[in-house]
Amino acid sequence: MDENKKQYSIVGKVEIGTDEYRDLIEEKHEARKQEEYYRNRFWEEKSERTKLEEECKLLKDELSKYKKFVNDNNENDKMALWILKLGRED
Numbered sequence: 001m002d003e004n005k006k007q008y009s010i011v012g013k014v015e016i017g018t019d020e021y022r023d024l025i026e027e028k029h030e031a032r033k034q035e036e037y038y039r040n041r042f043w044e045e046k047s048e049r050t051k052l053e054e055e056c057k058l059l060k061d062e063l064s065k066y067k068k069f070v071n072d073n074n075e076n077d078k079m080a081l082w083i084l085k086l087g088r089e090d
Helices: 018-072 076-089
Strands: none
Touching: 018 076
């Protein structure tokens, strides 16, 4: 937010009623509250996304290790049978 004092020059004059002025002030206040809410929500979602991406990376690394083990130990046939067996249990 801009903390500098604003300098206004009077170019013209506008007259509004106090009720309209109050409405404008209240709308500005509500808009700032919504802005803050959505900014907080954005950072919460970003944090959750980062956490899930890290978890996904860890799980992919772990899966890669298991795949390497299966491939290195010629366990492909046993793995295929095991997958078929799982499909029948559902």
